[in-house]
Amino acid sequence: MPFSYATVVETTELSTRLRRIVLHVEDHEALAVAPGADSAIGVYFGADPDSGVGRNYSVRHQDGARITLDVFLHAHGPGTNWAATAVAGDRVGLDHARCWYEPEPTTEWQLLVSDLSGLPAAARIVEELPTGARATLLVEVAAPDDLAYLPSNDDISVIPSIGTGNGHGPSELARAVRDLALPAGRGYCWFAGEAAESRTVRKYLRSLGWTIDQYDITGYWRHDSEAWDTRFEEVQDDVLAVYERALSAGKGDKLAFEEFDDACERIGL
Structure with a gap:
């Protein structure tokens, strides 16, 4: 997916647990932020965004090249550390723009x-x-x-x-x-x-x-994500094969994920 860079231009404390971070995206057309109401992007931070740790955040607002992220601060973690200390001028990398919210027109x-x-x-x-x-x-x-x-x-x-x-x-x-x-x-x-x-x-x-x-x-x-990640590494070839087979059969990404998740559950993940 297209990788773009952005610079923090503004931060605001919305509450004791919530911080707003406004970014200016250098190539927002390439990033192609999804228009859905639960639009999200991957944000990669650290001294080198190309190889930095990343977390996914919802896009609260977008106005051209400016996007607003509202981030809840947890007790610990790299995402919280970044969001709590970000200041104007900091650079991040962005990719994986996507959304999921898509009610059908027949929804009542x-x-x-x-x-x-x-x-x-x-x-x-x-x-x-x-x-x-x-x-x-x-x-x-x-x-x-x-x-x-x-x-x-x-x-x-x-x-x-x-x-x-x-x-x-x-x-x-x-x-x-x-x-x-x-x-x-x-x-x-x-x-x-x-x-x-x-x-x-x-x-x-x-x-x-x-x-x-x-x-x-x-x-x-995910609760206890570190233990889950360790176990997933042991079986990822088998469960990812379930996902790939479903995609190859034309079942679509959502159904492919469900079959993948069912496979994970069967082996205790």
Whole structure:
């Protein structure tokens, strides 16, 4: 994918846990930031962005060559270290522009599910929902003031879970989805949160008879990721082959990923 460079031009403290970073992208046309409401890019930081550590962040706003990232600060990690200390003039590398949120035109209502990692994308979805669109947002946050970040929208019903998940304890998102009385009509679900929770939610919706075009469910982060990565390295050739075979059979990226994820689950990942 095209790799572009960007310079930090502005930073703002939005809250004790949230920092806004505005970047000027040197070749934004080559980067081709996706227009979807959960648009995201890979950001590579460090002394040498070409070989630096990278993390994925949602694009909260874009105005030509300027893109705005709102980053939640966790207890530790290279992404948090970068976001907490970034200053004007710092350079980063950018690539992997993409998005997932794509409700079908026949969608009658939406279920949005997010923890702190997906909150900037959820905020943009809420902000850009067409007038009259029916939606429920299940959101898991660290503290009540995190909810103030969300734009107001009278068409959205917000159901919060405060103090759960987000690396501090068990997530309640999958349980909240199962406990929710879903409206009649054709629904669509967008999920952004911990990977194991995303798997549980996807399996639940499939058990209800939902088809693959009715959801876009993405694991934004993974609990105990270091142990998972170590185990994945041992079996990656086998499970990636499942993904490649599905693509070769013309099943599409979303279904190929589901078959890959099912293969991972079968071997304990």
